Amino acid sequence: MPIETPLTSLLGIKHPILSAPMAIIAGSRLVRAVGEAGGFGILGGGYGDKDWLEKEITKLQASSAPFGIGFITWSLAKRAELLDIALDAKPRAIMLSFGDVRPFASRIKAAGSLLICQVQSEDMAKQALDAGADILIAQGTEAGGHGASRTTFDIVPAVIDLAAGRVPVVAAGGIADGRGLAAMMVLGASGVLLGTRFYASVECDGAEEAKRRICAANSGETVRGVIFDVSRQIWWPAPFTARTLINDHALRWMGREAELVHNVEAVAAEYATARDAGNYDVAAVFAGGAASLIHDIPPAAEIVERIAREADQILSGQRNFPGTPLAVSSR
Numbered sequence: 001m002p003i004e005t006p007l008t009s010l011l012g013i014k015h016p017i018l019s020a021p022m023a024i025i026a027g028s029r030l031v032r033a034v035g036e037a038g039g040f041g042i043l044g045g046g047y048g049d050k051d052w053l054e055k056e057i058t059k060l061q062a063s064s065a066p067f068g069i070g071f072i073t074w075s076l077a078k079r080a081e082l083l084d085i086a087l088d089a090k091p092r093a094i095m096l097s098f099g100d101v102r103p104f105a106s107r108i109k110a111a112g113s114l115l116i117c118q119v120q121s122e123d124m125a126k127q128a129l130d131a132g133a134d135i136l137i138a139q140g141t142e143a144g145g146h147g148a149s150r151t152t153f154d155i156v157p158a159v160i161d162l163a164a165g166r167v168p169v170v171a172a173g174g175i176a177d178g179r180g181l182a183a184m185m186v187l188g189a190s191g192v193l194l195g196t197r198f199y200a201s202v203e204c205d206g207a208e209e210a211k212r213r214i215c216a217a218n219s220g221e222t223v224r225g226v227i228f229d230v231s232r233q234i235w236w237p238a239p240f241t242a243r244t245l246i247n248d249h250a251l252r253w254m255g256r257e258a259e260l261v262h263n264v265e266a267v268a269a270e271y272a273t274a275r276d277a278g279n280y281d282v283a284a285v286f287a288g289g290a291a292s293l294i295h296d297i298p299p300a301a302e303i304v305e306r307i308a309r310e311a312d313q314i315l316s317g318q319r320n321f322p323g324t325p326l327a328v329s330s331r
Contacts, residue, residue, distance in 0.1 A: 007168040007190035014038030015308040016191025019198040021070025028059035029203040035065030037301035042068035048079040057089045066092040073099025087111040105131040120148035142174030144196045144288030160188040176290035178310020196288040201300040217291035228284040231271040245285040
């Protein structure tokens with residue numbers, strides 16, 4: 001059965017499951033597949049590749065499924081014209097993460113799109129609400145890619161309390177199955193945003209070797225830090241750092257970040273060569289703590305249906321959380 005929440009009503013979707021706008025690898029194939037399965041896919045606009053954005057938007061417009069487009073906010077501020085390209089496509093929503101949304105909020109809402117803001121603290125949530133956010137994503141540090149230090153079980157209820165029912169709050173970070181969706185709904189979230197789980201899907205445009213490594217990862221085999229941003233010479237603002245799978249490059253420089261910065265030109269050249277060759281002993285796989293829960297690479301539609309079905313069974317009392325003596329029931 002569909003799980004109806006304020007989020008599903010607002011976005012006009014069947015399941016309260018969103019796919020994260022992972023830069024470049026969350027392309028039109030993934031976004032369309034998630035949307036057609038009843039979730040909500042968000043295109044990964046990332047740092048702002050105009051040609052890529054226009055090409056992927058054109059592909060998306062061939063589908064009737066609703067979709068969103070996501071941007072790294074501080075990077076969008078350097079190429080604000082990309083927002084016009086996105087809004088011309090009439091997405092159901094624009095998602096902004098990691099920066100001040102106020103310069104863009106009025107344009108997004110005037111164009112008729114919903115404004116989704118990803119936040120990592122109460123102060124960020126207050127700023128987003130003041131700017132007119134329609135949906136808040138409360139992102140915990142367990143999330144893959146960039147984020148901050150608050151845990152999912154800390155930040156999600158804090159943002160829910162702050163929002164006080166004014167807008168739906170979506171949980172992100174360390175969630176990969178129906179247990180995670182059910183748990184977040186018990187906390188009061190209206191849905192979940194998943195990155196790493198959809199990275200390991202057929203339609204994700206990530207490298208197959210990267211997907212394989214996600215499936216092989218064990219608990220504790222991710223790390224949050226600045227090593228890969230420094231190695232790519234992409235200087236992210238504080239407090240945002242990146243969570244990745246631990247590989248040889250991470251092990252080489254963990255605890256030696258100052259030395260890495262000192263040798264950045266030589267290391268960056270080595271890193272670029274390895275990345276272009278698909279060498280993931282050096283190149284980053286941006287993945288979250290939920291990687292240890294992921295063991296297969298199915299179609300995105302199967303992921304959506306599987307998570308929705310499992311969460312519904314738990315919430316309706318038909319199925320227990322593993323290891324619990326009593327069923328959780330919300331009905």
